[in-house]
Amino acid sequence: MNRTTTLRRFGVSLLFASLVSLLAAPVAASNGAVGLAGASQDNLAVPQWLYLATGGATVGASALLASFVTDRRFIERVHSWRTSVALDDVVRRGLGIVGSVLGLALLGFIVYLGFTGPQAPTLNFAIIVTFAGLRAGYTMFTYLVGDTWRAVNPWRTVATLLPNGFVEYPHKLGRWPAVAGILALVWVETAAGVTRQPNLLAMAVAGYSVLTLLGALLVGPDDWFDCADPVSVFLRFYGRVAPIRWNDEDGLSVRLPGMRLVTDDEVTDLADIAVAVVLVWELTFSGFVTTEQGAAAITAVVEAGLPALVVYGVLYLGGFAAFLGLYVLASHLTVRRIETFETPRALAVRFAPSLLAIAVGYHLAHYFAFSVSLSPMLVGALTAPLSPPANPVVLTLPAWFGALNVVFVLLGHLLAVWVAHSQAYDTFPSRMQAIRSQLPFVVVMIFYTIVSLWLVSLPTASPPFL
Template sequence: MLPAIQLPAHGVGGATDLPIPYAYAVVGAAWALAISFAVLAFAWKEPRLQRPEPDVAEPPRRPWLAFVGLLLTAWFLGTLFLGPDDAGNPGLASIYILVWVGLVPLALLAGHVWKDLSPWRSIQWLVGRITKRPDGFVTYPERWGYWPAAIGLFGFVWLELVSPGAGDVATVRTWVAAYVVLTIVGGVVLGPRWYDRGDPFDVYSSFVARLAPLVERRRFSPHNPLVSLPHLPIRGGLVVVIAVLLGSTAFDSFSASSVWQRTNPSTLASTGMLVLFCAVVATAFWLASRATGGVSREERRALPGETAHTLVPIVVGYMFAHYLSYLLEGGQRAVIGLLQQIGLGDDLTVSYFLSEHPDVLAIYKVMFVVAGHVVAVVAAHDIALTVLPKAHRLTGQLAMLVLMVAYTFGGIYLLFSV
C-alpha cells in the first residue's frame, strides 16, 4: 500500500524552488502586462471578442456520461465512507485532488462536462420524472444569483485550508454528507437552476469551461475561447464567487509561508485571514472596475458584473501555478490508492518528475501566473471598448491595469514566500 497522502503539503514551493531572482520575475511580469496593454491600446481599437453567443441549443445530458458520473461518485464516496478511518483513506485525496483540483483541467479540455457527469443532476432528473415536476417545486429566486455557490465554495476552501479537521476522515465525511443532502434537496425543490447557480462545483466548472478552446456549449467546436468568455452569465454574487476562488488560492500560499506559520495562528485567526484575502480581491476589483468617467451611476454600478469574466483566466493561471505538482503527483497517488481499494494497482508507481526537477516546475509556475494575467488584460481591454465611453476607453482601463499588476506582484511574491 502507498503511504498516506499528506494533504496539507501541497501548493507553491518556496524561494529555493525558483531558478530566477524574485526581482527579475516581478519586473518581467510587470513588463509583460505593460507591453501587452500598450500593444492593445494602439493595435486593438475596436471590440473583437464581443460576438453573439451561437444560436445553437445545448445538447441534452448524455446518458453514458451520466452513468460514468454515477459510477465514479459511488467509487469515490464508497471509498471515503467505507475505507480506512485514518488519513490513509484514498477518498480524502479523491475529493481534494481529483474533484477539486482536477475540475479545472477537465473543464478546460472537455468544457462543462460536469453537467453531464453530475450524479446530483441525474437524481434530480429521475425524481422530476417520477413526480412530474422536472423543474422542481419552487422557482429559484433570481435575487439569490450565485450566492449559494459562493457560500458553498467558501465552505469547501475553509474545510481544506483552515479547518483543524481537514485531514480527518470523520470531518470530511460530515462535510461531504451535508453537501450531498443539500445539493440533492436543492435540486429536487428548485429544479436544474439550482445546479446552474447554487452547486459550487457545478458553477466553478461552468466558469472555467468558458475558456475551453475545443468545446462550446458542450459541443465539440474548436474556437477562440475569449469569444465565449464574455458570455459568462451576470448574476448576483458573481464577483464574490471569483474572489473566493482567487483569494483562497492566494491564502493557501500565504498560510504555508514561514511569516504566517511563526505566528502559530488559531483557527479563528486563519478564518479571519481567509476572509480578508477574499474580501481584498473582491473590493479591489470592484473599485478598479468602477474607476472611470463618462458613465452614469447605473452604468457604473453594472461595471463589476460586466467585467468580472476577465478574472477567470487569472483564477485558472493561479490554480495551475499553485497546484500543478499536487495535481500531477498527488493525483497519481490518489488514483493508485483508489485502485488498491478494489484490489488493483499494487504494481503501479508514482512519477515524481516535477519534484525532481524544481527548476522546470518553478518556470511553469511563473509562466502560468503571467499567462493568466496577460489573457485577462486582453479580455479586459476588449470589454472596455464595449462598455466604456469612447473618450474614456484607455484612461478607464488604467485602474484595472494597476490592479492586474498588483495581482501579479502578489502572486509571484507568494511563489517566493518561505
C-alpha cells in the same frame, strides 16, 4: 496634451505600478495544496533571473497591450474566432450516459471507501480522488479543455430522475448562495480535517449530497445547479476560460482560450462578481496558510491570545471582503476618471470576467506540480479502488518545475489584461475612454498578481493549529 503623450504616460504609470511585483525576493515555489500536502512537500527552486525576467516581460507586455493595441477589427477577430465539431445524436447521448455513470460511481466509491478503506490519507481512495483528482486535476481539465460537469454531476443525474421543482427559486438571491457555499467548502477543506481523515471526508460528502439533492428537488435542477450549488457554479465559471464548450445544437464549439470571457454575458450582477473574486481569494488564502511565513504570522497572533479558528476566520472572510472591496473601488475610480454614462456597477460587471483568467493562472500555479507529483497515486486509486497499494508512489519533481508556477501566474495576468482590454473597446466608442477605463482594473489585477507571485515564491509548511 496630445494623444501620444497620454498613451505614453498611461503605459509608464502602469509599468511603474507593475514593477512593484518584482520586489518580492523569490525563495522557492510552493506546490503545496491543502489536501494531501504531506504527500507532496518538495520546495521547488525558482531561479531569480527567470523570476525577474519573466515578470518584467509580462508586465511590460501588459502595458504595451493596454496602450497600443487599438485596432478594433483585430481585437474583434481575436475574440470572435470559433469553429464547431458536429457530433451525432447517438454519440452525444452515449457520452452523456458515460459521464453520468462515471459521476455516480465516483461519488459512491468516495463515500463507501472513505468509511471502509484504510484511514491513511495517502492510501485512501476518497482522499486521493477528491483532492488530487477532482480539486486539482478535474478543475484543470475544466478550464484547459472544457466543462463536462453538467454531464458528470451525480446529484443532477439523480435529481432529474425524480419529481422536482416544487417551489420557484428566489432569483433576487442570484448566485450569493453559491458564493457562501464556496466559502464554506474551502473553510471545511482548510479547517475541518477532511484532507487527513477519510471517514470525516465521507461524512462531509454524504451530508453535502443530502443537502444538494434536497435543494435540487425543491427548486429544480436547472435553477439549483446554475445559481445555488457551489461546486457547479465553481466549475461553471472556471469552464468559461476553456477553449471547448458543449453545444446542444452544434456538438462541440471550439474557440481561443479565454475568449468566451469577452463575449458571453455570464456575469450580470454583484453576486457574479463575488464568485469571480472568491475564486481568486480562496487560492490566495489556502496558498498563504500553507507557507512558512503564513504559518509564522498565524502562530504569532494565536500566541498573543486569540483562538486559532477566530484568527483563521477573520483572515479568511476579511481577506475576501478586502479583495471584493478593492475591485468594486476600481469601478468607482474608473467612473471618476472618465466621462461616461456607465455606472460603477455596470463597469464592475463588465470587467469582472478578467478575474477568472487570474484565478486560472493561480490555480495552475497552486496545483499543477501537486497534481503531477501525485499522478501515480491517482492512477493507482482509479484503476484499483478496492486494492490500495502498500507503498504509494509519489514523483519527485525537478527544480525547473518551480519556474512553471511563475509562468502560470503571469500568463493568467496577461490573459486578464487582454480580456479587460477587449471589454473596454467593446464598451466605449472613444479610444481614449477605452484606454483610460482599464487603468484602475489593471492595477487591481497587478495587485492580485503581486500577491500570487509572492506566495508561489515561498516555502511550504503545514497550517498551524489545524
